[in-house]
Amino acid sequence: MAGLDAGRAIPVWLAEDDLGCIICHDLLAWPATLPCGHTFCRDCLLDLWAARRSRFCPSCREGAPGPPQLRKNTMLEDLADKYRLAARELEPLSPGPEPTPAPRPASRPGRPTAQLRTLLDGVDLSLASPKVSSSPPEQKMKDILHDLEDIQEKLRENFTQKGALEEQTQVELPEVPSSSSRPLPDQSRFAPKKASSFARWAISPTFDLESLSCNLKVSVDLRTVTVSDFPMLYAWSPERFASSQALCSQALSSGQHYWEVDTQRCSHWAVGVASRGMKRDQILGRTTDSWCVEWKGASQLSAWCMVKETVLGSDRPSVVGIWLDLEEGKLAFYSKADQAKPLFECPISVSVPLHPAFWLYGLDPGNSLTIRKMNV
Template identity: 45%
Template sequence: MAANLVKNLQEEVTCSLCLDYFQDPVVIIKCSHSFCRDCIGKHYKEVGTDVKCPHCMQIFQWKDLMAIRQLANMVEIIRKMGRETEEISEISRHIEMVKDAIRSREKDMDEINENLSQIKGVITEDFGAMKERLAQEEGEILRIIAQEQQTAQQKTEEIIGQLTSKLNKLAEFKTQMERGAHNSLLKQLNVEGEVCTGPRVTLNDEKIVAVTSAVEQFRKQLESILERDTKQLPSEFGSAKYQAAPKVQPGDLLAEISVASSCPEPADSSPDPVISSQFAPWAENVTFDLERIHRQLEVKAENRKVIVSLYPPRYKDSPNRFRISQVMCSQSFSSGFHYWEVITKDSAGWAVGIADRKIGSGERLGRTELSWCVEWTNGQLSAWHRNQKTPLKEGRPMRVGVFLNLPDKNLSFYSLAKEETHLHTFEINILEPVYPAFWMYGLDEKGSLSINHIKKE
C-alpha cells in the first residue's frame, strides 16, 4: 500500500512534457496546470503566437506563468521517499534471505547431531578393536626383533674373530718383510689362507630391515584407519553419512613379513591439481569498474577482488553506480571468444554473468532482458534470465568459468574442481557490447569474489 501511495505521488509531481520530476515548476494561472519552467518555455518559443496549454489547450501569455515553491519542495520530499522505499525493499529481501539461511542451518544442525551420535558409537567400537590388535601385533613384532638381533650379534662376533685372526697374520707378515724373509712368509701366508677360506658369513641385515619395514607399514595402516574415521565427520558441519572404517583381520601383517620384504613407499598426500580449462586460450584479463560498484563493496588486489566491507572507501558520485550489492567490469565484448574465471568459495551468496551497459542501477543481474547469470543462494544453484529461474542439479561450485561465444551466440558456465563440469548454456542475442557482471549477498560481511588470473596456453 505504501509503495502504491509513493507511486501515485510520483505521478502527481511528474512533468507531462519531459516525463520526469518537476524542475523549477511553474503554473499557468489561467488553467492551474504545472510544468517545468524549461519545458513550458521551450513549448512557448516553438509555438510563437497564440500559445496554448498542452493539457487543456487554453491560450496563455508568458506573464501568466507563476513559480510554485511548494511544489518544488514536494518534489524533493517524494524523491527522498522513493529512494527510501527502494532501500526498504532491499532490506526486506535481505531479511528473508537471512531467515532462509537460519532455517537451513537449523536443519543441518539436527542432521549433524544425529550423525555425531552414530559416529561416536562406531569410533568407540573401532578403537577398541584396534587397541586389542595393536597389543597382539606389538608383542609378536618385538619377539621377532629380539630373535633377529641375537642372530645378528652371533654372526657379527664370528666375523670379528675371523678378521682379527687375519689382521694378526698381516702384522706378522709385515714384521717378516722388515727382517728380509719376504718370500718364505708369503708362501706360508698363502697356505694358511687356504685353510681360512670357507663359506662367506654375512650379517643378515635384510631381516632387520624387513622387520623395521613391517613396523613402519603397520603404523601407517593404523594412521590410515584413523584418517578414514576422521574424514567421515561432516565437512563444515554438512550432512554426509558416516561409513565405518573396514577392520583389518589379525595376522595380515605378519603374513607380509619375509626376508625379501622392503619398506613401502609413502602414499601421495599432495592435493588434487587445479584443473586448467579448455577455454584458457581465450582468457581475458578483466577487472572491476569503480564507477559501476555499490558503495558497500570494496575492490582490492589490483581491481580483481571485491568484498563486502563495513568500511568501504568513499567513491566519487556517478549516475551509473549500483544501488544494490552489484558490480561490473570495465572491459566489454561485442565479438569473438572470451573466457574468465571467478573464485566463489569465499561468498555465501553470489551471481556471476554478463549484462548490457544500460542495466539500471537498481536492476539485479539476470532479472532483465539483457542480463544473464548463474546464481548461488539459499543452498541452491540456478540460472537466471528475464526474471526466469532455471534450477540446476549441480552443487555449490568453488570456481566458476564463463565462456562467451559471440560468433555462435551463446554463453556457457562451468564448475572447475577435479574436472571441468558444464553447468548451463544460454542462447543470447545482443546488439550492444556486454560486460562481465557480479552480484553479492550484501549481508555477507567480508564475503568476497575474486577474478582468477589465467595464464594463456
C-alpha cells in the first residue's frame, strides 16, 4: 500500500499462548499475576481455587498464603486488548464471506489469533516490506501496525529477560532458594539437570538394623527394605521405630550428598532425612528434625517440612533423588529419570547429623524400597 512506512511489519510470530490463560485457553481477561510471576484470568483462578478448596499457582503450584489479593496486570490487559482490536480491524481483509462467530459470554472475548493468521493472506508477511492486497484507509492500517509493533517490542523485552533467567539456571549445583520452603517453580522451560551432574556427590547408604521396625526386613546387601509377612522379626528395643520406618547407618554431618531411592515396588511410602534422635513413636516429616516427600497411594505426592504438608501434584516418581547440602543448609528432592526433574526444596537448620530415612506405610506384605547402588 502506498504511503505505508517500510520499516513497520506485522509480528506474525505472535501466538495466542503469549497472551493466553492456561486454565481457559483463551485470551487473558482481567489478568491477575500471582507472586510467583504467573498470570491467569482472575475469574478462572478464583473458580479453580473454589473447586479445589486450596490456593496455589496452577503452573508452578507455589502456594498462595492468606486470602487472595489479586491485582490487575494492566500491561498484559493492554496488550490483550490491542491484540483483539488488531484482529477485528484486519477482518475486512478476508477475501471470502465473513464467518459468523459463535456466541460467547461477555466476560470472554473470542480468541482472534486463528482469524488473524487467516486474514493476513493478503499481506506480505516478511519483516522487510509489507504489502496489502486490499485498500482499507491508510491511516487505519498505520494505527494497526503501530499497535502491533508495540506488542512486539514489549514481548521482545520479556523474552530477553526470560533468556537471561535461563542462562542463570544452567549451573552445575542444584539451586535452592533460601526463602521459606515451597514447591519448585515450573521448570519446564528450563533444561532439567542431567542425573550425572550429581555423580561427584553420590553415596550409597545402607539400612541400620538397630533402628529398623520389627515388621520390616532388610536384604543381604542392606539396600532393600521390605514389609515382612511375619512381624516381629527382630527383638524389640527402644531404638526401634514403632511404625514401619527405618534409618540408614550413615550419619551425614557436613558436605554435599546425593542418593537415589527406587519406589516402584511400594504403594505407600515416604523418603527423606531425619536425625538419629527422632522419637521412635513419631512419623517421618511430622517432626521438626525430619523432612520427606511422600506418596499417599491415592494420586497425591506431598512434601513435609517443619511439620507442614505441601501438596506437589498427582505424578508418582518411580525413582526419587535426594540432594542434601549441609554447607548451605538446603535439601532438595528430584524425580529422577535420564534427567532430574525438581520436585521440592526447602532450607534445613540442624546442629546434629542427619540420616537417610524411610517409611513404608500401609503394611502391605512385599512392599519394598531400594537404595540404588551408585558409582562412588
